Amino acid sequence: MSKIKRMDRKKEKRRNEILKAAEKLFFSKGYDGVSLDSIAREVDLGRSTLYLYFENKEDIFFAIVFRGSVIFNILVKSGVDKGEKATEKLMGFKDAYQRFSEDYPHYFQAINHFLSGRFDFHDRSVAEQEENFRNSMKEYYDEFKMDLEDGKLVSDIPVPWLSSVEYMNEILDLRGEILNLLRDSIKLAINEGTIRSDVDPTELIALLMIIMNGLDNMPPDIKNMLEINGVSTEQFSEDIWNYVMRMIL
Known part of the structure; x- marks a missing residue:
């Protein structure tokens, strides 16, 4: 695994301008509706110039997904850490x-x-990562968190210069951390006796992720049916969560 590439400010600014333009296009047209040529036109650059900053379209998209994954x-982590009891941690999640x-609906999508x-x-690399690389990434995550808490625009927070595989590794590792946090909270709830002991943490994690993902990708006809019957998306989400809690308590 290579170290994070260091850039001078001018180059970092140009790279972030490309990412901003790409985000605008990906978020409005979807992945398949965007080409390197369209991104180049958006920032008034030649397509060949993009290759000085990114390997290909996939590399640019992965950088955007990485940014969303960090957020x-x-x-x-903040939501789970605020809770003391297991049920509070689960609610925080x-x-x-x-x-x-x-x-952040566009990053979510x-x-x-x-x-x-x-x-x-x-x-995806499963080899042990270089210590220098991991230290650099930890510094980046800490700085990103501070920038986010200080109210800095997400699009102005730079993304480290990684390869497509390195972005992939980081995105999946970040997701793994979230799933582990959820698993630990469920195990704690079982130990506290607030969740039944016969509940399988892995299956519950899968169920929760499927439900929450499904709620945010609800078919229009189902959403319309709920609205006609006076059930808001927020209320439905809350009710679903309560249904699941009753199943496992």
Whole structure:
């Protein structure tokens, strides 16, 4: 694993301008509706110039998904850490998930597309990462968190210069951290006796993730049916969570 590439400010600014333009296009047209040529036109650059900053379209998209994944990771960790009891931690996870989908819907959709099976993860590296690389990434995550808490625009927070495989590794590692936090909270709830001892943490994690993802990808006809009957999306989300809690308590 290579170290994070260091850039001078001018080059970092140009790279972030490309990412901003790409985000605008990906968020409005979807992955398949965007080409390197369209991104180049958006920033008034030649296509060949883009290759000085990114390997290909996939590399640019992964950088955007990585940015969204960092935000999601920060929100979930903050939400879970605020809770003392296991049920409070689980509620913190649910609230963070909902906040991310509402406040950062485009990043949420980009992450879902990344996880849709469209991309091949067979190149994911499982080798031990260099200590210098991991230290650099920790510094980056800490700085990102401070920038986010200080109210800095997400699009102005730079993304480290990584390869497509390195982005993939980081995105999946960040997601793994979230799933582990959820698993630990469920195990704690079982030990506290607030969740039945016969509940399988892994199956419950899968169920919760499927439900929450499904709520944010609800078919229009179902959403319309709920609205006609006076059930808001927020109320339905809360009710679903209560249904699941009753199943496992």
